[in-house]
Amino acid sequence: xxxxxxxxxxxxxxxxxxxxxxxxxxxxxxxxxxxxxxxxxxxxxxxxxxxxxxxxxxxxxxxxxxxxxxxxxxxxxxxxxxxxxxxxxxxxxxxxxxxxxxxxxxxxxxxxxxxxxxx
Amino acid sequence: xxxxxxxxxxxxxxxxxxxxxxxxxxxxxxxxxxxxxxxxxxxxxxxxxxxxxxxxxxxxxxxxxxxxxxxxxxxxxxxxxxxxxxxxxxxxxxxxxxxxxxxxxxxxxxxxxxxxxxx
Amino acid sequence: xxxxxxxxxxxxxxxxxxxxxxxxxxxxxxxxxxxxxxxxxxxxxxxxxxxxxxxxxxxxxxxxxxxxxxxxxxxxxxxxxxxxxxxxxxxxxxxxxxxxxxxxxxxxxxxxxxxxxxx
Amino acid sequence: xxxxxxxxxxxxxxxxxxxxxxxxxxxxxxxxxxxxxxxxxxxxxxxxxxxxxxxxxxxxxxxxxxxxxxxxxxxxxxxxxxxxxxxxxxxxxxxxxxxxxxxxxxxxxxxxxxxxxxx
Numbered sequence: 001x002x003x004x005x006x007x008x009x010x011x012x013x014x015x016x017x018x019x020x021x022x023x024x025x026x027x028x029x030x031x032x033x034x035x036x037x038x039x040x041x042x043x044x045x046x047x048x049x050x051x052x053x054x055x056x057x058x059x060x061x062x063x064x065x066x067x068x069x070x071x072x073x074x075x076x077x078x079x080x081x082x083x084x085x086x087x088x089x090x091x092x093x094x095x096x097x098x099x100x101x102x103x104x105x106x107x108x109x110x111x112x113x114x115x116x117x118x119x
Numbered sequence: 120x121x122x123x124x125x126x127x128x129x130x131x132x133x134x135x136x137x138x139x140x141x142x143x144x145x146x147x148x149x150x151x152x153x154x155x156x157x158x159x160x161x162x163x164x165x166x167x168x169x170x171x172x173x174x175x176x177x178x179x180x181x182x183x184x185x186x187x188x189x190x191x192x193x194x195x196x197x198x199x200x201x202x203x204x205x206x207x208x209x210x211x212x213x214x215x216x217x218x219x220x221x222x223x224x225x226x227x228x229x230x231x232x233x234x235x236x237x238x
Numbered sequence: 239x240x241x242x243x244x245x246x247x248x249x250x251x252x253x254x255x256x257x258x259x260x261x262x263x264x265x266x267x268x269x270x271x272x273x274x275x276x277x278x279x280x281x282x283x284x285x286x287x288x289x290x291x292x293x294x295x296x297x298x299x300x301x302x303x304x305x306x307x308x309x310x311x312x313x314x315x316x317x318x319x320x321x322x323x324x325x326x327x328x329x330x331x332x333x334x335x336x337x338x339x340x341x342x343x344x345x346x347x348x349x350x351x352x353x354x355x356x357x
Numbered sequence: 358x359x360x361x362x363x364x365x366x367x368x369x370x371x372x373x374x375x376x377x378x379x380x381x382x383x384x385x386x387x388x389x390x391x392x393x394x395x396x397x398x399x400x401x402x403x404x405x406x407x408x409x410x411x412x413x414x415x416x417x418x419x420x421x422x423x424x425x426x427x428x429x430x431x432x433x434x435x436x437x438x439x440x441x442x443x444x445x446x447x448x449x450x451x452x453x454x455x456x457x458x459x460x461x462x463x464x465x466x467x468x469x470x471x472x473x474x475x476x
Contacts, residue, residue, distance in 0.1 A: 005124065008208055011215060019222065020229040024285050027185075028164045028172035028389075032284035034192070035161050035392055038154040039277015045147045046270035047262050049407065053147035057203050066146075067205055071214035073153070073196060074207045077189070084176050086186055088193045089127055095190035096130060103138065110139040143404050151266075151403035154273055158396015165389035166381050168288065243362065246446055249453060256462040265423075266402045266410035272430070273395040280392050283385045291385035295441050304384075305443055308434070309452035311391070312445045315430060322414050324424055326431045327365055333428035334368060341376065348377040 005078065005088065012079050030080040037072040044069055124197065124207065131198050149199040156191040163188055243316065243326065250317050268318040275310040282307055362435065362445065369436050387437040394429040401426055 016022050044066050045053050057063040081088045135141050163185050164172050176182040200207045254260050282304050283291050295301040319326045373379050401423050402410050414420040438445045 003208060003212070005208065008211055008215075011212075015215065015219065018224040019227050021227075026169040026172050027175060028167060028169050029284050031157075031160050031164050031172075032280045032385075032389060032392075035154070035157040035389075035396070036277045036281040036284060038150070038157040039274045039280070039392070041150050042154050042270045042277070043274040045150050046267050046274060048147060050145040050147050053145050053150075054202075056146060057205075066203065067210050068214060070196070070200060070203065070205050070207070071210040074211040075214060077192060077196060078211070081189060083173075084185065084189065086176075086189050088189070089122055089124065091186050091190040092127055092193040092197070093122070093130075095187060095194060096127075096134065100134065105137040108138050108140075147270075148403050151270060151273075151399045154270075154277070155396045155400040155403060158273070158393045158399070161389045161396070162393040165386050165393060241446055241450070243446065246449055246453075249450075253453065253457065257460065257465050258467040259465075264407040264410050265413060266405060266407050269395075269398050269402050269410075273392070273399050276388070276392040276395040279388050283388050286385060288383040288385050291383050291388075292440075294384060295443075304441065305448050306452060308438060308441065308443050308445070309448040311434060312449040313452060315427070315434060316449070319427060321411075322423065322427065324414075324427050326427070327360055327362065329424050329428040330365055330431040330435070331360070331368075333425060333432060334365075334372065338372065343375040346376050346378075 009078050009082050012075065013082060016079070025079060025083055027080060027083050030076055030083055034073060034076040034080060037069060037076055041066070041069040041073060128197050128201050131194065132201060135198070144198060144202055146199060146202050149195055149202055153192060153195040153199055156188060156195055160185070160188040160192060247316050247320050250313065251320060254317070263317060263321055265318060265321050268314055268321055272311060272314040272318055275307060275314055279304070279307040279311060366435050366439050369432065370439060373436070382436060382440055384437060384440050387433055387440055391430060391433040391437060394426060394433055398423070398426040398430060 016025055044062065045056065048056065056066055077088070135144055163181065164175065167175065175185055196207070254263055282300065283294070286294065294304055315326070373382055401419065402413065405413065413423055434445070
């Protein structure tokens, strides 16, 4: 059983409030923390071949580290969205609407050239 | 009305399949894309004071750019989690459980020193 | 006494060769490592106020960590430039030539709005 | 003919002074800009195979973009080092001294496992 984004966001809000950390959680600082965690995720995958990266979760130790870094990115992303008042799912759907218009399936089929896949 | 993470993940899966882009979407490549988008988010906030960053969504142009970058990060994070078979919300709760144990509220109240707030 | 970029680049080349690590050092992997180290640098500064960041080198422990992360970024940047055959100083001067044309001093004096300072 | 790091650093200092941009150039902000440019570099390489990344400079358009991003990273790194009072070459040699001790060539030959190659 997993809970919703809203519930997790609420838990993060309480976590920060209980430690009086809200004043550190400006959008600027949270964006830095998010990018920092994305950097730690890169460090887990940087020396792997693409094929090895596909299988990384099958290695218990490396898999646990990757899961942990992905979780950190998620926590800061939710906290940042809360600080900015952005509904992540709604914003993501809007961006994907745009991408569907911009990269129509027939033209872009099979090529990544000039086409950053999701956005 | 917003939809669930699962629904958005499914939509991304179809988006990639329709363009035959699955082979580009290795965890290694998706982590790079995620970090790249986190970098674009930094670029929107880097010259702002902390106070200006708190008010950034009130500026229609800057706010739209920030929302767009946050959406891009979300899209790649969901696509990456799908590629890795990670339940984001569950992984994030597990990490927050750890942080609650590690940074007990009484000891860490009000200080960011040596304590990366969320993890 | 410090040595030149060329000398340091040569030392990195020997370091990699002695460990048979050249095959890991593709531009793609080195760019990930560079971005990962940039992320660790962010982590050192993310909870500091801008003013505290100005004084960070005066704190022996934090200063040593910042210096170490800046060194890591430098090492990967030099190794990447070597792998790509780019003369860093020359490329940087060319980019700064462009920025001087694009952001003429009279117009942009004192504003960071729409003007990413160096490039 | 290329010039020295010191000369380029001096040129950057004048560039910032002429535009009254020094107050934006705190270590915190410059680290964000550096990481942001590292993110743009990732974006140039993210969909390439490792082999394609090795050949990227042979493509005039992609090569020029990569060179431009590498130059941006260099500019912000030099500006940051100047703001922090760090001698980049000296700091990098010190870090490489450490790595030579930590990853002795005989033990680590040919494996990237647990061994981030340069540091």
